[in-house]
Amino acid sequence: xxxxxxxxxxxxxxxxxxxxxxxxxxxxxxxxxxxxxxxxxxxxxxxxxxxxxxxxxxxxxxxxxxxxxxxxxxxxxxxxxxxxxxxxxxxxxxxxxxxxxxxxxxxxxxxxxxxxxxxxxxxxxxxxxxxxxxxxxxxxxxxxxxxxxxxxxxxxxxxxxxxxxxxxxxxxxxxxxxxxxxxxxxxxxxxxxxxxxxxxxxxxxxxxxxxxxxxxxxxxxxxxxxxxxxxxxxxxxxxxxxxxxxxxxxxxxxxxxxxxxxxxxxxxxxxxxxxxxxxxxxxxxxxxxxxxxxxxxxxxxxxxxxxxxxxxxxxxxxxxxxxxxxxxxxxxxxxxxxxxxxxxxxxxxxxxxxxxxxxxxxxxx
Numbered sequence: 001x002x003x004x005x006x007x008x009x010x011x012x013x014x015x016x017x018x019x020x021x022x023x024x025x026x027x028x029x030x031x032x033x034x035x036x037x038x039x040x041x042x043x044x045x046x047x048x049x050x051x052x053x054x055x056x057x058x059x060x061x062x063x064x065x066x067x068x069x070x071x072x073x074x075x076x077x078x079x080x081x082x083x084x085x086x087x088x089x090x091x092x093x094x095x096x097x098x099x100x101x102x103x104x105x106x107x108x109x110x111x112x113x114x115x116x117x118x119x120x121x122x123x124x125x126x127x128x129x130x131x132x133x134x135x136x137x138x139x140x141x142x143x144x145x146x147x148x149x150x151x152x153x154x155x156x157x158x159x160x161x162x163x164x165x166x167x168x169x170x171x172x173x174x175x176x177x178x179x180x181x182x183x184x185x186x187x188x189x190x191x192x193x194x195x196x197x198x199x200x201x202x203x204x205x206x207x208x209x210x211x212x213x214x215x216x217x218x219x220x221x222x223x224x225x226x227x228x229x230x231x232x233x234x235x236x237x238x239x240x241x242x243x244x245x246x247x248x249x250x251x252x253x254x255x256x257x258x259x260x261x262x263x264x265x266x267x268x269x270x271x272x273x274x275x276x277x278x279x280x281x282x283x284x285x286x287x288x289x290x291x292x293x294x295x296x297x298x299x300x301x302x303x304x305x306x307x308x309x310x311x312x313x314x315x316x317x318x319x320x321x322x323x324x325x326x327x328x329x330x331x332x333x334x335x336x337x338x339x340x341x342x343x344x345x346x347x348x349x350x351x352x353x354x355x356x357x358x359x360x361x362x363x364x365x
Contacts, residue, residue: 009135011039019122025173077104136201
């Protein structure tokens with residue numbers, strides 16, 4: 001009998017942490033079908049079963065056009081049966097490879113699949129596993145979001161996870177030649193994943209870059225439970241607005257504290273908030289510009305200079321090492337005392353040219 005998929009989005013997926021750490025490459029449709037298949041397995045099952053799905057249900061849930069359902073499933077199952085899941089240990093120079101799907105059959109509008117018995121250690125009688133509901137990943141449109149979501153979900157209780165750029169490429173199956181420049185990897189992959197995960201799942205994350213000799217070699221992900229998203233699904237749209245406001249307030253406070261921790265100088269929460277707003281909440285930009293500003297010989301106000309650095313996009317002069325002099329920048333002509341006074345809200349009647357009006361608005365919030 002074909003599975004009843006009416007409430008499939010609320011099915012739980014249980015996967016061994018070894019499988020989470022494994023490397024593999026699937027298309028978006030393949031990943032959704034694989035996760036749907038995994039959601040049919042019960043954590044305490046002893047053996048795999050034959051898993052049957054109505055083609056029309058798959059069309060609705062996975063997102064395959066009905067008119068192409070037969071050809072699409074024929075093509076997808078071909079690829080799935082050829083895909084390899086690899087568990088590597090490069091230090092010990094060993095690996096183990098698996099095929100996920102043993103058989104696939106389509107007849108009378110029903111797709112029947114069997115999981116290879118050698119995959120039992122990843123799905124059955126689990127002791128160390130990661131679990132999540134199917135609904136969290138079925139809205140993904142980006143091929144890489146599935147993998148990073150699971151890698152971060154695995155560390156949700158810990159609250160953070162450090163992944164080297166090399167390991168991230170391996171996990172997401174991105175070769176060294178693709179998005180070879182980190183800024184491209186950040187823009188085309190990491191930030192797109194961040195948007196999808198934060199908007200659609202039960203977790204959200206921020207991240208900071210880890211640098212070695214000024215080169216980004218790793219990323220530290222900060223992982224939080226997206227309680228607002230879960231509450232909204234369970235309690236309805238009326239709850240979403242209130243809970244979202246609370247989460248945003250909490251998230252804003254955390255970001256302000258993060259900004260303050262970057263500075264060696266003592267800055268106020270209002271100053272940190274204005275810097276954060278200027279950088280459009282991008283902590284990495286703030287860190288990058290502070291590295292530059294902190295090496296400048298003459299800085300009238302670190303806050304005003306940081307704002308100028310972010311807006312003008314100061315760049316470290318090529319060929320100069322950390323600790324050198326940064327005199328290549330022409331700062332705006334600020335009245336630093338007046339600027340600080342406006343920022344702190346001591347004088348709300350006057351305005352300061354360009355940045356002063358924004359400072360005044362901020363101090364009144």
